[in-house]
Amino acid sequence: MASIALPQFKAPQVDLRGVFRSPAVGLGAAAALFVGCVFALVNLLGPVGGGATEVRVPLGGGHAPAGWREALKPVHGQPHTYRDVVRLSERPLAPGAGAPAAHSASAPAYSGPGLAAAPIAGFYAPGPGGPLPIIAQDGRTPAQAYARPFTANGRPKVALVVGGLGLNARATRQAIETLRPEVTLSFVVYAEGLQGWIDMARAHGHEVLLETPMEPVDYPDNDPGPYTLMAAGQPPETVKKLEWILSRATGYFGLTNYLGSRFLGVDTAYNAFASSVKARGLAFIDDGSAARRGGGMSRATAERVIDDKLSGPAIDQQLAALEAGALQRGQALGSGFAYPVTLEKVASWANEVEQRGYQLAPASALTAKR
Structure with a gap:
């Protein structure tokens, strides 16, 4: 999927509730609001994941309204594997900004009392x-x-x-x-x-x-x-x-x-x-x-x-x-x-x-x- 290099700026807050359900809103306006929402999300939360700067686009309301549920798209031939719909930039994140590997020794050192590593035998x-x-x-x-x-x-x-x-x-x-x-x-x-x-x-x-x-x-x-x-x-x-x-x-x-x-x-x-x-x-x-x-x-x-x-x-x-x-x-x-x-x-x-x-x-x- 081709990436789009876009400048960073602080987008105005936009209330999208009900907007895309209205037949009176044209595709151009919907797309503009969509991009504005994406920009607002990037500025509010920062980069997502590791490697490229990616964003997971909001799908709707609930207690966690703005930007945490993924817009998902099936990967070819893999019905249970999903990837991001929107990629904003190929700029790399800071080292270690992505998810840690499972049972990774590279996680930041912690001096407090940790809990037992999972899985625990028998459970x-x-x-x-x-x-x-x-x-x-x-x-x-x-x-x-x-x-x-x-x-x-x-x-x-x-x-x-x-x-x-x-x-x-x-x-x-x-x-x-x-x-x-x-x-x-x-x-x-x-x-x-x-x-x-x-x-x-x-x-x-x-x-x-x-x-x-x-x-x-x-x-x-x-x-x-x-x-x-x-x-x-x-x-x-x-x-x-x-x-x-x-x-x-x-x-x-x-x-x-x-x-x-x-x-x-x-x-x-x-x-x-x-x-x-x-x-x-x-x-x-x-x-x-x-x-x-x-x-x-x-x-x-x-x-x-x-x-x-x-x-x-x-x-x-x-x-x-x-x-x-x-x-x-x-x-x-x-x-x-x-x-x-x-x-x-x-x-x-x-x-x-x-x-x-x-x-x-x-x-x-x-x-x-x-």
Whole structure:
């Protein structure tokens, strides 16, 4: 695919919601808005991946609205392999800016307590597309084996999941290297070099979740990708897609939803998902979309999204509300997205929250069977 050398400039913010659905908008205007969105994404997030400067173009809304889900295109003859649609420049990135190799010794040195390298013997078995998590013979689960160890000290517990990781190398490294290891990180299942990112995160002490794409109410306008769990899908289809997702990497203690407002509201769909997750000994943490759902798994629900309003003061306010919730109920879980301002605010907050009488906890410490 030919590359296009384009100058860098700061593009104006453009709200594209509904624009491309209108028959009154011509192809020329749509293309101009598309390019403007791409430029804005490059300036906001920086280069993606390794080698050439690439961008993964946004497909729609949800909590992670601008630029983190891929525009995907099948590679010739390989129906399950995808590549970027847009390449902006052939300028190389800084050394080490791409995804690390799996189990790579070249990952930055870390002096803190890392987690055990994955996979851990006894907690996986071969699957049709790669290793799949299993419950060990002694009854221990992958949710237990891959969670960050935690000992409560009696203080109110606050936990945070930061998601959308793996597609943008700069933001992913920033999250792994600058956030406290108690902060749980969740990774996009379509990310290239996924196992390398998970290995690096665990080496820095972070426990990890995989983001499971689920059907939203506005599907297909908002399409989470080719392995989306569909509300109308038959249980065998749901299980088959889920096994592909689970086989993408090892070392995660559980799953979290990506979108899913329709899928999570349908009993047959959710029950097929929950039964499979429970049978493999994994946890499920949702962003609030499945607060009333159980299924016999280790479960937790984020009570607030800290960066729905993308500004520093708004994020500070949500983090303060998270602390208030922990003080009232003994624990509180929040979620956020790997925007630059979110990473900056979370890093500062996590370094200070224990001075105010709280205990920073991994998300796994707030799960319970239900």
